[in-house]
Amino acid sequence: MGKALFITGTGTDIGKTYVTGLIVKKLVGAGLRAGYYKAALSGAEVAADGTLLPGDALHVAHAAGLAPEDATVSYIYRDAVSPHLAAQIEKRPMDFDKVEQDYHVAKERTDYLTVEGSGGIICPLRWDNEEHVILDDLVLRLGLSALVVADAGLGTINAAVLTAEHxxxxxxxxxxxxxxxxxxxxxxxxxxxxxxTLTGARVLACVEHDAAELPIAADVLAALYQ
Ligand SMILES: Nc1ncnc2c1ncn2[C@@H]1O[C@H](COP(=O)(O)OP(=O)(O)OP(=O)(O)O)[C@@H](O)[C@H]1O
Ligand SMILES: C[C@H](N)[C@H](N)CCCCCC(=O)O
Ligand SMILES: [Mg+2]
Incomplete structure (x- = not known):
């Protein structure tokens, strides 16, 4: 059974997938068996044959040179809305027993599994008459520690500290x-x-626009996985 790390962000489109691509690339470059897993992707592109594409997993697999089976997504929704709403629209709610099973399969295949969230840490995954599940509930269920991707610019103090406090x-x-x-x-x-200062946690790396490498040593990165 490998180790895992959860990547969240201060919000959607903040660069979780981009940074995760660099993280996984760094691990692979150090000769480590790395993988990627995401429970729910919404806003998927639709292929010519109507298939919903796991865009984030495809990006990370391409950036890091992973085999497609080492970068998986359990639920792929078409609408670019929160996963709970996309699931309501498509009448395809998430089953968290399946998510946990897929997560464990992914974790067993690799030594370092990077798990990307959806949106920010308070992202509803399922909200219907049967279950109310937020992303943080899933992170707790899987027993993961979190790394937060934040924008470097104006507004990040508030967003990063609120995420850390939550x-x-x-x-x-x-x-x-x-x-x-x-x-x-x-x-x-x-x-x-x-x-x-306000969180007591470290900013481990700063990633420039279009960066091709993560400026952090592979052994320091690998040590974050638990
Ligand atoms: N450092 C960067 N350099 C170049 N492009 C970037 C960088 N960071 C993010 N982007 C681009 O910004 C967009 C949003 O980034 P990304 O898809 O990584 O966000 P996300 O946090 O994973 O979003 P989601 O919540 O949908 O998973 C993408 O087009 C991505 O390629
Ligand atoms: C569609 C988008 N790119 C993400 N996949 C989902 C973002 C959900 C955000 C929910 C919210 O915080 O309002
Ligand atoms: Mg993403």
């Missing part, structure tokens, strides 16, 4: 942050200081 309230261990779309300069350097 993880703490829910009892989800926070291993650190990665700042995305880093340009440097006085304000962004101060964002690092303020987020570290």
């Amino acid at each position: 993880l703490k309230i829910r009892g989800i261990p926070l291993v650190g942050f990665i700042f995305n779309n880093w340009t440097g300069g006085r304000m962004q350097e101060d964002n690092v200081t303020m987020v570290e």
Whole structure:
């Protein structure tokens, strides 16, 4: 059974998949058996034959050179809305026993499994007459620690600290942050200081736009997986 790490973000489109591609690439480059798993993807592209494409998994597999079977998604929804709503629209609610089973299969195939969330940490996955499940409930069920991807720019102090505080309230261990779309300069350097001071967690790496490599040593990265 391998180790795993959950990647969340301060919100949707913040760069979780992009950064995860660099994370998995770094692990693969160090000769480690790495994989990717996502429970629910919404806003999927539709292939010519009508199949819904697992876009995030395809990106990570391509970026890191993974075999398709090492980058999997349990539920793929067409509409670009929260997974709970996409599931309601398609009348295809998530079954969390299946998610847990798929997660364990993915974890057994690899030594370092990177698990990407949907949206931010408070993303509803199922909301119907039978079950109310938020992403943080699933993270707790799977027993994962979290790494938070945040934008490097203005507004990140609030978003990053709120995410860290929510993880703490829910009892989800926070291993650190990665700042995305880093340009440097006085304000962004101060964002690092303020987020570290207010959360007690480290900003482990800062990723520039179009970066091809994650600026962190592979052994430091691998040590975050539990
Ligand atoms: N550092 C970066 N350099 C270049 N493009 C980036 C970078 N970070 C993010 N992007 C681009 O921004 C868009 C949103 O990023 P991404 O898909 O990684 O977000 P996400 O947090 O995974 O979203 P979701 O909640 O849908 O999973 C994508 O087109 C992605 O390629
Ligand atoms: C469609 C989008 N790209 C993501 N897959 C889902 C984002 C859900 C966000 C929910 C919310 O916080 O309002
Ligand atoms: Mg994504």
